Amino acid sequence: MIEKNKEYIFDIVDQGYEGEGIAKTEEGFTIFVPEALKGERVKIKIVKVKKNYAYGKLIEIITHSENREIPVCPIFKRCGGCSLQHTSYNNQLEIKTQRVKDCVTKIGKLDSSLVKNTLGMKNPYRYRNKVQLPVGINKGELQIGFFAPRSHDIINMESCFIQDEAADKVVKIVRAWIIKNNIKPYIVEGEYSKEGLLRHIMVRRGFKTYEVMVVLVTTSEKVPHKDELINALIEGIPEIKSIMLNISSKPTNVILGDKSIVLYGKDLISDYIGDFKFNISPLSFFQVNPVQTEILYSKALEFAGLSGKETVFDAYCGTGTISLFLSQKAKKVYGVEIVPEAIENAIENAKENGIDNVEFRVGKSEEIIPQMIEEGIKADVVVVDPPRKGCEKSLLEAIADMAPQRIVYVSCDPSTLARDLAILKEMGYETIKVQPVDMFPQTGHVEVVTLLVKER
Known part of the structure; x- marks a missing residue:
C-alpha cells in the first residue's frame, strides 16, 4: 500500500500528456510523477494519495531517459506556462501523437493507424505572438510573470522562451516604470487589491x-506618469505601433474589460496568415502561433478537397481566418460564429x-446552420472548429441530415474530437485521416485536423 510522505523507487x-511520468505498483496502482520521463528509474516521495492513484515528487533520477533535456528556462519547474521543456522536441511530438491515438482508439473506437505523426516546428521556441502577464507584489517585491499552476502566485519572469522577444523588452521597461x-x-500577496491599478501587461506582435x-x-x-512610460516604450522598441489602455475594474479572472483607450498610435496592428492580412485589436481573437496556423489551415484546405464549385459551411468561424483560406478554392463560404x-x-x-465569396452570420452554429438549410442553402463541405467542449450533438445531427460529401473537423481537444468522431460514424461518416499539428511546443496542448467522408 502506497503511503503519503514515504519514499519509493519506481x-x-x-x-502523461503534460509531461508527467507514470509508474505502477505490482498491484496496478498508478502514481503520477511530474518531470519524470518514460524509461527512467526514479526515487520519489509520495505527496498525495487518492483512492485509485497517487502523486509523487521527483527526488532523484537513478537512470536517465535518452530523451531528457535540460530546460532552457530557469523558472520551468515553478512556472505554469510550459510542461515539456525537460524532454526533447522529437519526444514531445511523439507524446502528442500518442495522446491523439489514445483518444481516437479508446474514446472514438477507431483504428490508431488513422493518426499521422504530429507536424512540428523547425524552431519550437519564441513562437507566441501574444502574452498576457499579471502584475503583483509579494513580500514587498514586484512580480511580473505567469501564475504558478493552480494558484494566483506570480512567478517573476525576466524572459519567456516561448514568447516573442518584444515581450521581454516591454516587461523590462514597464517594470522600471512601476518601480x-x-x-x-492589482495582485497583492496572491489576492486582488481594491487599491491596485495595474492588473496585466498584454503584448501582441505581428509575425x-x-x-x-x-x-x-x-x-x-x-494612470500617473503614463507619458513617461509611453516615451520609454517608443524609444526602447521602435516597432511599437499601438499603446492601449484597457479598463478592467471588475474583480473577476477575465483579463480584458470592454473599454479600450488609445495612448499612442493606432488601435490595432496587422499581421498575415499565408497571403491574407488581418487587423488585430486588443480584444481580437488571433491564433498565437502564426507559423503553425498556416500549416493547420493549409491542411484543412487540403482535406476539404475543393475544386471551385463547392459551397462550404465554416462553423465556429471566429474572425474568419479559416473562411478566408477556404474562399481561395470554394464557390461560396458561409461562416457562423456566436460572438458578434x-x-x-x-x-x-x-x-x-478583397474577398467577396464569403458571408458571415451571427449566432449559435447549432441554430444558424439548420436555419440556413431550411432556407435552401446546403453545403458540399462543412468545416467545424469548435471550442474545447466540442460540437453540440444537434449541430452534428443537422450536418449529417444535410449529407455533405466531406467534413473537416479542426479540434483543440483530442478527447472531445474522438467523442464526436464516434457520433459522426453512427451518422454515416467515415474518418479517413487524423493529422495532429503542434501549435504549442513545450506544452501538452495539440491541435488536430481530421477528414471525414460520407459513407456510400
Missing part, C-alpha cells in the same frame, strides 16, 4: 509585419483582403 512505464513611480499592482501592440490593463483610466464582435472582425477581414 520505473516510469508510461508518459520608479510606485505604481500599485510578418513586426508591428507591436502594448496594452496596459488597469482598474482606472487615471468576431463576426464584425470577420467582415472587415474579408473586405481588407
